[in-house]
Amino acid sequence: MVKVKLWGTLRHWTDGQAEVEVEAATFKEVLDRLSELYPGLAPQIRRGVSMSLDGVIYREAWFQEIKPGQEVVLMPYMQGG
Amino acid sequence: MKSLHISTTINGDPVEFICDPDEPLLDVLRNRLHLTGAKEGCGTGDCGACSVTLNGRLVCSCLVLGAEAQRAEITTIEGMAEGDQLHPLQRAFIDGAAFQCGVCTPGILVAAKALLEKNPSPTDEEVRYWLAGNLCRCTGYDKIIAAVQVAAAEMRSA
Amino acid sequence: MALDQAKREFRQVGTRPNRPDGVDKVTGRAQYGADMTAPGMLTGAILRSPHAHARIVSIDTSAAEAIAGVRAVVTGVDFTPQEDNFLRDVQENCMARDKALYDGHAVAAVAATSPAIAKAALKAIKVVYEVLPHVTDVDAAVKPGAPIVQAGRALENVPAGMSENVTNACEFGHGDLDAGFAKADLVIERSFKTAATHQGYIEPHACLASFTADGKADLWCCTQGQFFVRTLCSAIIGMEASQLRVTPSEIGGGFGGKTTVFIEPVALALSKKSGRPVKIVMTRDEVFKATGPTVSSSMDVRIGMTKDGRITAGEANLRYSGGAFPCGTCDMGAQAAFAAYDVEAVRTYGWNALTNRPKEAAYRAPGAPQAIYAVESVVDELCQKLGLDPLAVRLKNAAHKGTLSSYGPTFNEIGLEATLEAAKAHPHYTAPLGPNQGRGLSCGFWFNFGGNTCVSLNINTDGTVGVTEGNPDIGGSRASISLMAAEELGIPYENIRTIVADTNSLGYNDVTDGSRVTFSVGLATIKAARDAIAKMKARAARFWGIDEEAVDWVDGAAVPAGPNAGKFPPLTLAEIAATSPQTGGPIAGHYEVNVDGAGVSFGVHLVDVEVDPETGATKVLRYTVFQDAGKAVHPDYVEGQMQGGAVQGIGWALNEEYIYGADGRLQNPGFLDYRIPVASDLPNIETVILEIPNPGHPYGVRGVGETPIVPPLAAIANAVSRAAGVRLTELPMSPPRILKALKG
Numbered sequence: 002m003v004k005v006k007l008w009g010t011l012r013h014w015t016d017g018q019a020e021v022e023v024e025a026a027t028f029k030e031v032l033d034r035l036s037e038l039y040p041g042l043a044p045q046i047r048r049g050v051s052m053s054l055d056g057v058i059y060r061e062a063w064f065q066e067i068k069p070g071q072e073v074v075l076m077p078y079m080q081g082g
Numbered sequence: 083m084k085s086l087h088i089s090t091t092i093n094g095d096p097v098e099f100i101c102d103p104d105e106p107l108l109d110v111l112r113n114r115l116h117l118t119g120a121k122e123g124c125g126t127g128d129c130g131a132c133s134v135t136l137n138g139r140l141v142c143s144c145l146v147l148g149a150e151a152q153r154a155e156i157t158t159i160e161g162m163a164e165g166d167q168l169h170p171l172q173r174a175f176i177d178g179a180a181f182q183c184g185v186c187t188p189g190i191l192v193a194a195k196a197l198l199e200k201n202p203s204p205t206d207e208e209v210r211y212w213l214a215g216n217l218c219r220c221t222g223y224d225k226i227i228a229a230v231q232v233a234a235a236e237m238r239s240a
Numbered sequence: 241m242a243l244d245q246a247k248r249e250f251r252q253v254g255t256r257p258n259r260p261d262g263v264d265k266v267t268g269r270a271q272y273g274a275d276m277t278a279p280g281m282l283t284g285a286i287l288r289s290p291h292a293h294a295r296i297v298s299i300d301t302s303a304a305e306a307i308a309g310v311r312a313v314v315t316g317v318d319f320t321p322q323e324d325n326f327l328r329d330v331q332e333n334c335m336a337r338d339k340a341l342y343d344g345h346a347v348a349a350v351a352a353t354s355p356a357i358a359k360a361a362l363k364a365i366k367v368v369y370e371v372l373p374h375v376t377d378v379d380a381a382v383k384p385g386a387p388i389v390q391a392g393r394a395l396e397n398v399p400a401g402m403s404e405n406v407t408n409a410c411e412f413g414h415g416d417l418d419a420g421f422a423k424a425d426l427v428i429e430r431s432f433k434t435a436a437t438h439q440g441y442i443e444p445h446a447c448l449a450s451f452t453a454d455g456k457a458d459l460w461c462c463t464q465g466q467f468f469v470r471t472l473c474s475a476i477i478g479m480e481a482s483q484l485r486v487t488p489s490e491i492g493g494g495f496g497g498k499t500t501v502f503i504e505p506v507a508l509a510l511s512k513k514s515g516r517p518v519k520i521v522m523t524r525d526e527v528f529k530a531t532g533p534t535v536s537s538s539m540d541v542r543i544g545m546t547k548d549g550r551i552t553a554g555e556a557n558l559r560y561s562g563g564a565f566p567c568g569t570c571d572m573g574a575q576a577a578f579a580a581y582d583v584e585a586v587r588t589y590g591w592n593a594l595t596n597r598p599k600e601a602a603y604r605a606p607g608a609p610q611a612i613y614a615v616e617s618v619v620d621e622l623c624q625k626l627g628l629d630p631l632a633v634r635l636k637n638a639a640h641k642g643t644l645s646s647y648g649p650t651f652n653e654i655g656l657e658a659t660l661e662a663a664k665a666h667p668h669y670t671a672p673l674g675p676n677q678g679r680g681l682s683c684g685f686w687f688n689f690g691g692n693t694c695v696s697l698n699i700n701t702d703g704t705v706g707v708t709e710g711n712p713d714i715g716g717s718r719a720s721i722s723l724m725a726a727e728e729l730g731i732p733y734e735n736i737r738t739i740v741a742d743t744n745s746l747g748y749n750d751v752t753d754g755s756r757v758t759f760s761v762g763l764a765t766i767k768a769a770r771d772a773i774a775k776m777k778a779r780a781a782r783f784w785g786i787d788e789e790a791v792d793w794v795d796g797a798a799v800p801a802g803p804n805a806g807k808f809p810p811l812t813l814a815e816i817a818a819t820s821p822q823t824g825g826p827i828a829g830h831y832e833v834n835v836d837g838a839g840v841s842f843g844v845h846l847v848d849v850e851v852d853p854e855t856g857a858t859k860v861l862r863y864t865v866f867q868d869a870g871k872a873v874h875p876d877y878v879e880g881q882m883q884g885g886a887v888q889g890i891g892w893a894l895n896e897e898y899i900y901g902a903d904g905r906l907q908n909p910g911f912l913d914y915r916i917p918v919a920s921d922l923p924n925i926e927t928v929i930l931e932i933p934n935p936g937h938p939y940g941v942r943g944v945g946e947t948p949i950v951p952p953l954a955a956i957a958n959a960v961s962r963a964a965g966v967r968l969t970e971l972p973m974s975p976p977r978i979l980k981a982l983k984g
Binding site: 102109112120122126131158159160162168172175176177178179181186210211214216219222224225226227 | 266274275355
């Protein structure tokens with residue numbers, strides 16, 4: 002199981018939980034499980050989310066492996082100028 | 083509007099062109115003579131990217147009419163190097179990384195050359211005030227001022 | 241793609257050679273967007289709405305079409321409606337359909353045989369408008385009864401009951417705010433406003449489109465991202481990406497503002513309809529009115545601090561407006577606001593409201609300068625009221641490895657403390673100040689990212705190398721990329737030529753943004769060089785009849801790896817290249833990747849100002865920028881980014897603003913009235929580059945382009961507030977605003 006930290010806005014669709022657990026080994030699996038378990042998250046996931054893994058931000062790397070005990074944080078899709 | 087026939091000298095070359103009476107010199111240079119080194123950043127004389135000299139005087143070519151070139155001597159950025167020998171200002175700008183995007187650079191070089199012809203030993207403050215009519219958005223001007231001073235020192239010792 | 245394990249001595253990276261495009265740019269030879277021409281080319285021109293908000297009742301183009309020399313006229317109905325919201329917004333920003341949403345919104349376009357005929361044709365187009373009530377202020381836009389700019393655009397994350405102009409909402413943070421504020425000895429709450437500003441690139445947008453009868457098209461334009469231009473234009477025009485080749489010209493500044501399209505689809509549509517090449521060049525007036533300035537903002541910030549300078553809690557409410565279309569920049573501001581601080585309880589809320597202003601485009605670290613300005617202003621005021629040293633307070637609260645960041649993740653290695661220490665140790669911090677002078681300080685933060693990147697590196701038979709990359713060079717990146725290729729290959733910098741490719745020559749490259757180019761393209765160049773080196777080592781192994789693994793690459797040559805591999809004289813890159821036709825054919829290295837691991841970036845700015853109490857004018861006396869570059873590949877251009885970003889921030893703090901009249905029209909669409917800093921406004925901008933290697937790059941490189949615009953707003957505001965003896969809370973701090981504050 003992977004513990005996924007959600008930013009404040011997303012907690013409206015997880016009954017207020019700031020952290021949820023999903024069965025996943027990759028970034029893509031995290032996104033798929035979250036969309037299944039919490040359908041309210043799906044629109045944001047479709048628009049784009051990035052993932053921080055132990056403090057390193059992955060913008061859209063679906064196959065990025067998640068190892069047990071790593072800190073997983075969802076973030077809005079990064080933009081720049 | 084009847085087109086005008088103009089005879090002029092640009093960078094030492096005799097040039098003939100026709101233009102509309104209300105056509106800016108900048109448009110003549112860029113669109114009729116394909117001298118695209120002078121840039122249009124504003125078209126209102128605020129940015130200096132179109133700087134050229136007209137009978138030795140520094141002007142914004144967007145504020146001068148093509149018709150005013152009649153029997154005048156115009157120099158543009160294309161006339162700054164002599165053959166394959168860059169002007170000391172041009173070399174100093176490359177060596178000193180005095181530009182990033184480079185679109186303001188032709189105007190700044192033409193303006194800086196006009197300054198050094200009048201005042202071969204300007205202070206930094208004099209360079210900054212002289213170039214206040216030439217906008218640069220990339221560099222913060224720091225390296226531009228330094229490069230002008232490097233070129234000025236070289237030209238004084240030449 | 242981690243940092244190389246072996247500690248290396250750089251031979252070329254870190255030096256300051258001349259840039260490869262230098263001569264072209266000092267002789268006027270470099271070709272920018274407006275410098276392109278094609279045989280038979282027409283002039284394109286765009287008719288724009290004079291109203292801030294109006295329904296387009298009808299457009300009659302028949303009189304324009306009847307003018308001799310007019311070859312095409314297009315309006316909104318010539319563009320197929322898009323299903324996708326994002327694409328529809330981009331398209332309708334390029335050409336209005338049912339409503340004009342801001343002063344300057346395009347409503348029709350013509351292509352004609354001369355600029356004069358095009359101008360006459362625009363005058364002959366008859367548009368009937370039903371003028372609607374408008375709103376240009378972000379606070380006014382969210383009030384009940386405000387004119388609705390676009391209905392039904394709110395995302396699912398916007399709470400019910402808000403104005404229909406509110407399209408985006410977000411919340412970040414952690415901890416118990418009430419408990420945090422209860423621990424504070426002093427809590428300060430302030431409201432701030434910042435004006436929309438423009439990137440102010442000196443080169444207006446320009447493009448040349450050429451559509452042929454068999455459905456192929458070429459597009460030349462000044463852009464930060466030719467591949468994204470292809471994506472947007474092919475979707476809007478309804479053609480396959482393979483049929484549209486986009487070639488980037490030299491670019492005369494972008495800063496984020498050239499990451500989208502405005503005129504390019506219009507030029508393509510006009511070219512398609514006329515069967516002729518069409519060039520469109522924006523005027524400066526059009527650039528201000530109808531490209532993408534920043535968001536304007538209205539913000540409330542509350543911070544609690546103990547007597548000894550510990551921040552106990554922080555809260556920010558950020559109301560941004562990205563103009564007439566939904567805009568997610570508030571997400572970035574809300575994440576960045578408190579990023580510099582290690583705080584137990586922090587909460588940020590971001591909102592976006594529609595207004596009748598042009599659609600926001602990115603500008604260096606989009607969303608961060610405003611939010612950090614507000615936070616850093618309150619931190620500074622707390623320091624003043626508690627009698628604390630503002631740098632010591634920043635150090636005491638600085639985020640570091642292990643800090644739970646305000647936007648969620650726990651930081652690993654970051655360079656903020658080292659950057660603050662560098663500022664503390666610098667003589668600027670303790671230099672004496674005179675009357676009416678003040679010193680200001682601010683931290684800044686930006687995320688940085690990597691992104692999709694492709695590089696090809698070709699070994700020429702004469703021993704020189706061509707590098708092909710896909711990101712327009714906006715500030716010397718071809719020099720940095722050539723340096724990294726030279727370093728890796730072990731050949732002179734002068735033997736390498738790096739070019740920026742069109743969209744057919746490489747796979748997809750993300751836009752030149754996110755401070756990504758030196759980091760990502762550099763990484764891909766190093767990897768492509770290693771790919772080429774592996775191939776050259778294989779050729780050497782064949783020459784010597786030994787295993788490929790038994791060959792090393794040292795100083796630009798293949799050598800046997802140790803005595804067991806055999807005794808052979810080195811085979812140089814030039815020797816291997818010269819024989820490549822006989823040894824298996826051309827040699828090239830490639831690398832394609834979506835890079836991550838850019839690493840977040842911090843900077844600290846220190847500024848002294850003098851405020852004239854008679855006129856309210858501010859003079860910047862001294863300015864120093866401290867920033868971590870990871871590894872400065874070409875230090876001149878790192879310094880250039882730091883200096884240029886700082887000066888853009890100085891303009892934002894003191895002069896620059898979009899001023900709208902009561903009629904909703906932009907009052908200052910020109911460089912005379914929208915005043916960007918000129919040379920005589922400024923002192924030298926001192927720079928201190930720190931080099932704390934980024935673990936996500938082989939050479940430790942970190943992007944540097946965006947962070948420098950973040951701290952100046954607050955650094956200047958703090959300096960002005962201290963000099964004036966009164967806290968300024970609205971940007972820009974123009975002389976009338978300062979005089980008003982001085983009079984209380």
